[in-house]
Amino acid sequence: MVIRKQLCSNCYLLFRPHTKCLSSATVESSFNDIETQIRSLCDKSSPRLEDALLLFNQAVEIHGLPSESTCDFLLQTFSQSRKYNMVINVYNKMKGIQVFRSFISLQVLIEFFLHSNNPDFSFGVLGTMVKCGFQVNTYCINVVLNGLCRNGDTSRAVKVFNEWCRGSVLPDVITFSTLMNRLCKEGRMGEAIDLFDDMKLKGINPDVITFTTLMNGLCINDRMREAMDLFDDMRLKGLNPNVLTYNTLMNGLCKEGRMGEAMYLFDDMKLKSLNPDVITYSALVNVFCKAGNFDEGKKLYDMMLEKGVEPNEFIYSSLLQYLCKMRRWEEASELFNVMSHRGIKPDLVIYNVLINGLCRDGRPMDAMRLVDLMAEKGEEANIITYNSLIDGFCKSGMVAEAIRVFETMTKGNNIKPDIVSYNSLAWGLCKNGKVDEAVRLCKEGHLKKAMEIHRGMNMREIFPFNILIHAHLKKGDVGEGMKLLKNGLEMGLVLDSHTYSALINGFCRLRMMNVAKGLLIHMTVRGILLAPHHYNTLLESLCKEGSLEEAKGFFLAMSKTDSKPDVLSFNIIIHATLRANDLQSAEQLFEKMLQMGVEPDVVTFSTLVNGIMKLEHWKEGKATIERMVTCGYGPTAVVYDSLLKGFLAMGEKEEIIGLLRRMAADGFRLNKEITDTILKCLCLFSEHDNVEEILPSFQQEVSKVI
Structure with missing residues (x-):
């Protein structure tokens, strides 16, 4: 003053x-x-x-x-x-x-109008320049193009370029780069490449920014090979790529999961004495975490700290997402605290990562406490937050809490539920036996409103109906299920693969096998691709009702279609064959499974061992165990229990002792069922046997506490 x-x-x-x-x-x-x-x-x-x-x-x-x-x-x-x-x-x-009317004053006036979002006035100033006898220069046109492109008015920018730069104004490298950048962002790669070729024909040499701009457009539009070719072309012309160039290409490679090539560029960048920045590290840390290679991602995080590059929210989000997915909560909590100590305020994305992770881990109440903490810190929950909570509570059987969250979202926070909200809640209600409550949602118009949301997005969403149809048929209420299906069809919905799955599954449960078979035929007629799970439902139902020969015929027919049997198909038919005491056919099915390239899982081996031991072929049972281990599967409690019961039935005392010692050596924890079986096995031992010396020491299974 x-x-x-x-x-x-x-x-x-x-x-x-x-x-x-x-x-x-x-x-x-x-x-x-x-x-x-x-x-x-x-x-x-x-x-x-x-x-x-x-x-x-x-x-x-x-x-x-x-x-x-x-x-x-x-x-x-x-x-x-x-x-x-x-x-x-x-x-x-x-x-x-x-x-x-000085040239400079008019030039500055153009900048003013463009920065104040009044591009029409800037065109008027260009006209004034011409009337005053001034020559409109390249700088003026570049300013106009930059303003139009920044405001997203690409069509007018192209018009200005065509009117002025193909006439009285000689464009420069900035002119071309500015317009190319906007065209690339809009995916108009053909026009951007034409401009690139045009500038070379005019004798204007593209610079590093021009090349990087075009590479970025190619990467964004999934044309990675062309981007790498352009990178090679740039270097052949003697231009040295900068940090932005490397970041652009590495981001594109990471997007395609090509970590090896991205790391090659990272090393090449350092060899050229270019210092990677936070954008460089962000792309690499994210792709390694998504690929499940947390150690490499963490190594890069540690490296950037050593180099004095401060991690951003995106890097912490990538690391935390992996730790939450793998339920490594102590490390996630430690990293969250480190982030806070480094002065980085957790944003909504990071909170949502943690909340979603806790909900997926069956800990929705802990997630709810985190929402309260988030509110204390001034962060408001969004639709993603609420959807995670609804889904978490539903999957944990806490439907009342899910409904409470749903009502909080709709009444108190002015957030409109989307189709995911309705789907999660409908699924939770049906899954927990509250079908009537789910139907109430439909009757009150909530579900219809959800459908309207998707219609506005030019989509057709039948998923909520699939859930409810499945639930009604599971209850045995065919009438209500069919009524709901009719309502969906009247709303213009098209039956999808999941609808047929719900119908086939429901009618199989009701033992209406002919209807289920008819639905498979109907799918084929409509050209809907049949998947193994459509056949598996019917296959399992046939096996359960004792129609093994019909099931085998069905399995054989399935083998001749595009929907080849999967591991579940084989597990179903092998289990039924062993129940029919046909060990030879079961072993043949297992060999066929391997020939078809279907990898057996732990259920396959458990089924085989259980069936073989019940048929008192203990040597084949032991051989199957060894094969199971070779395939990378450790014997489960079910497998050990089957072996012990088999040895007990055959009076194989030495085999029991050998198996128990192996179990103890592998650190196997006893559960109640195994303990009961071992106690029965002790009946084989006489009073002269020193059981304490014979039996190894086991650890008891402990209760899990969240």
Whole structure:
């Protein structure tokens, strides 16, 4: 304030009225002093722009407008400092006394209109330039193009380019790069590449920014091979890629999961003495975590800390997402605290990662506490937060809590539920036997509203109906299920693969096998691709009702279709064959499974061992165990129990002792069922046997506490 008063005082002394007329030389000298002061106040080392504007305004009021060069100087200075309100102030003063037609003032005016989102006025200024006899130059066109592209007005930018740059204005590398960048962002790669070729035909050499711009567009549009070819072409022309170039390519490679090539570029970048920045590390850490290679991601995180590069929220989000997925909660908690200590405030994305992880781990109450903490920190939950909670509570059987969250979302927070919200809640209600409550959602119009949301997105969503149809048929209520199906069809919904799955599964449960078979035929007629699970439902039902021969015929027919039997198909038919005491056929099915390239799982081996031991073929049972281990599966409690019961039935005391010692050596923990079986096995031992010496020591299974 003191400075401003002093400036006002100086201004008054320079321009105060006198009783005697000043000589023209005196006035000119005084005016030169004020202009010098204005320029001094705009000095870049310690700019005082507001004071410069104040002095300018008072000079205009007392004496008149400073020289054209000073006015242009002020306009350029204010524009470069993005003080656009000051720009228009000076311009209006110039315009007021009709000294406003300098080329620089008009050029600055174009920038002002573009930065204030008034591009139409900038075109008017271009017209004024032409009327005043000024030659519109490349810089002016670049400013206009930059403003239009920044505001997303690509069509008008292309029009400006075609009108001016194919006429009186010679475009430069900035002109082409600016327009290419916008075209690439909109996926208009054909036009961007045409511009790139056009600039080379005009003898304008693309620079690193031009090449990087085009590479980025190619990467965004999944044209990675062309981007890498362009990278090689750039280097052949003697241009050195910068950090942005490497980041662009590494991000594209990471997007395609090509970690090896991305790391090659990372190493190449360092060899060229370019320092990776936070964007570089973000892309690499994210792709390693998504691929399940947390150790590599963590190694890069540690490396960036050593290099003094501060991690951002995205890096922490990637690391936390992996730790939550793998239920490594202690490490996740430690990393969350490290992030906070480093001054990075957790954002909504990070909170949602943790909340979703806790819900998936069956800990929705802990997730709810995190939502409360989030609210305390000033972060508001969004639809993703609420959907995670609804899904978590439903899957944990806490449907009442899920409904409470749903009501909080709809009533108190002005957040509209989406189709995911309705689907999760409908699934939870049906899964927990509350079908009537799920139907109530439909009757109250909530489900219909969800359908309207998806119609607005040009989508057809039948998933909620699939859930309810399945639930009604599971209850045995065919009438209600069919009524609901009819309602869906009347709403214009198209039956999908999941609808047929729900129907086939429901009718199989009701032992209406002919209806289920008819549905399979109907799917084929409609051209809906049949998957193994459609056949498996019917296959399992046939086996359960004892129609093994029909099931085998069905299995054989399935083998001749595009929907080849999967591991579940084989497990079903092998289990049924062993129940029919047909060990030879079961072993043949197992061999066929291997021949078809279907990898057996732990259920396959458990089924075989259990069936073989019941048929008292203990040597084959032991051989199957060894094969199971070779395939990378450790024997489960079910397998051990089957073996012990088999050895017990055959009176194989030595085999029991050997198996128990193997179990103890492998660190197997006893559960109640295994303990009961071992106690029965002890009946084989006589009173002369020292059981304490014979039996190994086991650890008891402990209860899991969340």
